[in-house]
Amino acid sequence: MHDIRAIRETPDAFDAALARRGLAPQSPAILALDEARRACIARAEAAQAERNAASKAVGRAKASGDEAEFERLRALVSEKKEEIARLEDEAKDKDAALRDLLSGIPNLPYDDIPEGADEADNVEIHRWGKPRDFDFQPKEHYELAAVQGGMDFETAAKLSGSRFVLMSGAVARLHRALAQFMLDIHTLENGLTEVNAPVLVRDDIMYGTGQLPKFGEDSYQTTNGWWLIPTSEVSLTNIVNDTIVEESYLPRRYTAHSLCFRSEAGSAGRDTAGMLRQHQFEKVEMVSITHPDQSDEEQKRMLRCAEGILEALQIPYRTVVLCTGDMGFGARRTYDIEAWLPGQNTYREISSVSTCGDFQARRMNARFRPAGGGKPEFVHTLNGSGLAVGRCLIAVLENGQQEDGSVLLPQVLHPYMGGRSRITPEGTLD
CATH class of the missing domain: 1.10.287.40 (Serine-tRNA synthetase, tRNA binding domain)
Incomplete structure (x- = not known):
């Protein structure tokens, strides 16, 4: 607002x-x-x-x-x-x-945001890791022998329709391990507070973070009026909805692993192969509620939290700042982190870290009381994926693939996989 x-x-x-x-x-x-x-x-x-x-x-x-x-x-x-x-x-x-x-009017971009029409005008600001040189033609995640039995799109389509996946066995365990690993890093090393929040929310909660009224078609609504969250940014940011907190309360840093639901109304025909773009997926989200003077530094901090997950997993990535034509509705500045996917021979977005200024806070009426006295002021809100679990699964599978169809797992995940370090071509843990 x-x-x-x-x-x-x-x-x-x-x-x-x-x-x-x-x-x-x-x-x-x-x-x-x-x-x-x-x-x-x-x-x-x-x-x-x-x-x-x-x-x-x-x-x-x-x-x-x-x-x-x-x-x-x-x-x-x-x-x-x-x-x-x-x-x-x-x-x-x-x-x-x-x-x-x-x-219905989007947030105003900061002056330092590059001008442009779409993603082609985004500006790369950082790159980490060197894409692996394969001595064979790398495959996309859904083509790998190691995942053939554990990533079932046909049965999912029978159950729910297109853009759903049924994961089982080693693939399901790896997916779960990734979420657990991310939560552990964010809570134990990055200082975020873990939250288990509702995935069904009311109209005013969706309004508070900008999903309503303009983008209702992008989400799912139940017959009794609840909305299925497109991201736990919605639940976590609205913790301070219609609230005045003390300045000493800030900053507040939250993380949550949740199911997310999106209709993908504007993406017909895009990324239909595999599990890159699904109606139901999981994310580990980060949300910060800050003093206005701290929000720029907080965005840099959140960006490093997300980048650090990929570095620990040894996934090459690049970071871009989105141009004015590619930013989301509520953002004043957004950094996208794009993981290297050798099966596609390109970088694909795996996290967006945005600062919204007081835009969401005005919609939510979320304020803080200055320590020195005076009228309550609006807080600043930030959000970022830390990371999209399904896309991270894709990156781990594709970057760890071997010529025989097996997948070598990043070392940091071995404890989460019962000490196993590999998914065999038959889809079992070894």
Whole structure:
């Protein structure tokens, strides 16, 4: 949500920032609606003052015996009461319309964000690890002999339709091990607090992080009105929904491993092979709630937390800063981490780490009370994948593949796999 006062004070700067996202000016429509809303409020306040004055005069007219004046004033009080109610209703309608308008406008990019139209204009800022030189043609994850029996798309389609997978045996255990490994690193080394949060949430919770009202078609809703979360960012960020915390409470750093659900409404025909893009998947999410002065440094910290997982797994990756045309709705700055997938001979996104400034906090009414006193201020919120478990599984399988179809597992995962270091071509642990 945007600060209407800031738009009033600097409408040209607001429109210029939106133009960097490729959007037309919005301030004229916003300010016209805001002016009409404020005019209704002012007229209602003036009518209330007239009603109050008339109410006081009614008693004096009655006491003086001026019946005509008494009836006139009494009629005026009744008339003003109706006028006030009408104007207040109009103001509420315009306030709701203004809120709806502001709710559909994306966050403003920071000045340091590169301009561009799409992912082709993203800028690489960091690269780690050297892609392995294979002496055979590497395969994609679903083609590997080691996973043929443990990654079943046909049975999943029978159960649920396309873009689902049924994992079993060594593959299922590896998937579970990856999530456990990530949680252990984030909680024991990175200082995050583990949370087990609901995956079913209400409308206002989805609204708070920006999924509603604009992106409802991207998520699933139950028949009784709950939403299945697209990411546990929704649950974790909304912990501070409609809350005023003490400044000493900040920063708060959370992590959660959860199921995630996305309709993939805008991705027809993309990544249909394998389990790269699924309707149901798992992620280990990171969310930070910070003081505004700390959010830039916190984003760098979160980025290193995510990168560190890939480094521990010995997965080559690159980090890019997203251009203005590729950023998500609620972000002011986003770094994507892309893992190397030898089966595709390219880097693919495995984590996005975003800072939202006070954009989500305004939608949630999430504030902190300054230690030195003064009015409560909006917190800043950040989120990032640490990491997408399914995509990390793909990266481990493809980077560890051997010519005989087996997969060598990263050393850090051996304790999570019962001391086993390899998935054989037959799909068993060895």
